[in-house]
Amino acid sequence: MKNSRSTHPQRGNKKNSIKAKESQSYEKTKASSAPTVTRKTSVHDNTEKLQKILANLGNGSRREIEAMIMAGKISVDGKIATLGDRVDVNTNPKIRINGHLVQIRSKEKEVCRVLAYYKPEGEICSRHDPQGRATVFERLPRLKNARWVNIGRLDINTSGLLLFTTDGELANRLMHPRHEIEREYAVRVFGNVTDQQINQLRKGIQLEDGPASFQSIKAQGGDGLNQWFNVVITEGRNREVRRMWEAIEVQVSRLLRIRYGNITLPKGLSRGTWMELGIDSVNYLRELVGLPPEAKSFTTSSSSDKRIARPKRVKFNQNARTTRQRVTQKTTRK
DSSP: OHHHHHHHHHHHHHHHHHHHHHHHHHHHHHHHTOOSOBSOOOTTOOOEEHHHHHHHTTSOOHHHHHHHHHTTOEEETTEEOOTTOEEOGGGOOOEEETTEEOOOOOGGGOOOOEEEEEEOTTOBSSSOOTTOOOBGGGGSOOOSSOOOEEESOOOTTOEEEEEEESOHHHHHHHHSGGGOOOEEEEEEEESOOOHHHHHHHHHOEEETTEEEOOSEEEEEEEETTEEEEEEEESSOOTTHHHHHHHHTTOEEEEEEEEEETTEEOOTTOOTTOEEEOOHHHHHHHHHHTTOOOOSOOSSSOSSSOEEOOOOOOOOOOHHHHHHHHHHHHHHHHO
């Protein structure tokens, strides 16, 4: 009986060891057949989030793509994608949206482009507007397999410098408040502004979403009760400059952004037109947020900015139309 009892644990150990070997071989087989999509990242990981890749390719915003993923409209290599999936574009994955194949380009082939746009008043920083108002994207050049991403926003009544880029990561980093990138505005206010009010704006104003202050404020003169000031902030909260002046009971009659970082509103650039920035300006912005520099540029010049003129809109000529009508009437009578 003692011998029989002592042999049972040994048999159990053999069975356990066999099961352990089988599970190890199964795990090896499972790991060898890993798909393109992965959830875990390593030190040398070349994958990116699926929604980020598709957003940079111009298929919508990250939130829109996340909604499509949740709706089961996106697949990777024949499998329905889920939130959290990461993809290595260098492995040429087959990504489909609603069954349509998405053309993938590797990071090496991407060229970071940046536009400086002179936004006029009356345009909104949105791709689509239910009210039918004009948007800043209507005037930009069309892209293939990419999209323009606005770096920050300007409200409908604010004009001036607005930057766009094809690199979504660059845009997200430039907009993050931790980098504290300066934005300079020319502000025209109505009424007399006292030294006490100016000091108050320098020290800080308590707004609904937290304290705010101007890094600098300089008087630029004016006519009568219309006074101009140049102010600098380091964050991009909604209508922040206007709300700060309103907090000290001063009305803003005009607001113009003239600088973002060291990129200034180009001289001679008319409202509603844009300019392609050269590689020096592009790499300056990338260096600000810790991104590697670009080796090549979309522009022909390697150092200077390139202005690309847009065709002017044809204006309606009432006299020309009347003349054409008269000629047509004479021809018909004959």
